[in-house]
Amino acid sequence: MTREKRVYNSIIEAIGNTPLIRLNRIAQDIPCPVYAKVEYFNPGHSTKxxxxxxxxxxxxxxxxxxxxxxxxECTSGNTGMGLALAAAVKGYKLICTMNDKQSKEKMDILRAMGAEVYVCPTNVAPDHPDSYYSVARRLNQEIPNSFFPNQYDNLSNRQAHYETTGPEIWEQTEGRITHFVVGVGxxxxxxxxxxxxxxxxxxIQIWGADTYGSVFKKYHETGIFDENEIYSYITEGIGEDILPANVDFSLIDRFEKVTDKDGALIARExxxxxxxFLGYSAGSAFGVVRQLKHLLKPTDFVVVLFHDHGSRYVGKIYNDDWMRERGFLPxxxxxxxxxxxxxxxxxLLHIGxxxxxxxxxxxxRKHSISQLPVTRxxxxxxSLDxxxxxxxVIEDPTAVNKLAGELMKxxxxxxxxxxxxxxxxxxxxADVGAVLVRLGGNDYHIITRNDLIALLG
Structure with a gap:
């Protein structure tokens, strides 16, 4: 089948009409067909x-x-990119506030598109003056002729998907869709x-991917906004510590939480x-399908929406060192x-x-270490620890004047x-907190308990 040749007057005319792609190898154990609505085919590489x-x-x-x-606008990056495209075409200035947990790639891309970026702390309450919500509102009040879209409460957000994404999915599936799965931010x-x-x-069943540390799932099931559910998490683009006006809980049949680790590993898979090559939340969204596959029948037809492109996560979930540091890789x-x-x-530090x-x-003290080899x-x-x-020294303060050989183990x-x-x-x-590694000749280095925990934890 050939694709229709398209000619556009500007980049923003290329938004929408993204493909539906069947998932094959990864969905072999799912009892029904699973298709992905791949939104990175938008010009800004995301559904935003x-x-x-x-x-x-x-x-x-x-x-x-x-x-x-x-x-x-306050953004995790993708909305900022969509705004940057439109701002560039229409001649507006753009300022984005972002949490410091967002990937450096997202920040660099926004700056490359002409946006001014304010990086704000993640671990503060939404109403804290330094939160990315509050900073955006403050700048809106301070800067003349400015507009704060506020994607969380601006109902044009969900209207865009009612007018475009929903109809596309219905037409592409010829009305056969039984389940729609997507991350919720x-x-x-x-x-x-x-x-x-x-x-x-x-x-049609609507399933939302949530993350641990977010309030959505419990609020949907109980009507309780539980602040004890809120804590910092790593997954980007889904979950919230607020209840955005755009979330219509009456339309959502189920929320399912997916761990930071599973979301990252499934995206790589x-x-x-x-x-x-997808973003972090895509892994979480397919994680919902995998975790709830026992609820699916062979006659079902699942569509899972993948929000964005993996290029914005190269330094994170697609970086082995980053993954190991968080214990996400075996x-x-x-x-x-x-x-x-x-x-x-x-x-190698040592003492005679x-x-x-x-x-x-x-x-x-100088090198913030806890043990030393003793040499002759x-x-x-x-060794000393x-x-x-x-x-x-507690037993005898004059012990600091003793020789290393007198106290060594x-x-x-x-x-x-x-x-x-x-x-x-x-x-x-309990008595041995390190080993020495011979790298060759007289080149030795030390592995401490902390080194072991950091790489294996």
Missing amino acids: DRMALKMIEDAERDGRLKPGGTII TGGTISGVARYLKEKNPN LAKKEGL QNNKVAKDFVDKHSRLP VGEPVSNAIRLM DGQFVG ERTLFNA EPFPIVEATTPVEEFKHYFT
């Missing part, structure tokens, strides 16, 4: 292009946004699509199995060298057997660079 344009054009029509004005996508689909067929096949790579360029204990204490003539003959020194065990972690982790006990 739709509502960003709608908010601007509605504001132009009713006079809230005037020629030469400044658009100010501002609520515009799920509510707009749900309203359209349920008008066509009220039996989608890339490897389907060739779809640590199989680790060897001793893996635990010292980050500091192998630095010299004839040096005073005060030198060891000074080194530990270039050989490792003992902060607990040993603490006990000695047994030397740290030595392993080769290629020794698997399974073969040396048993060396760590």
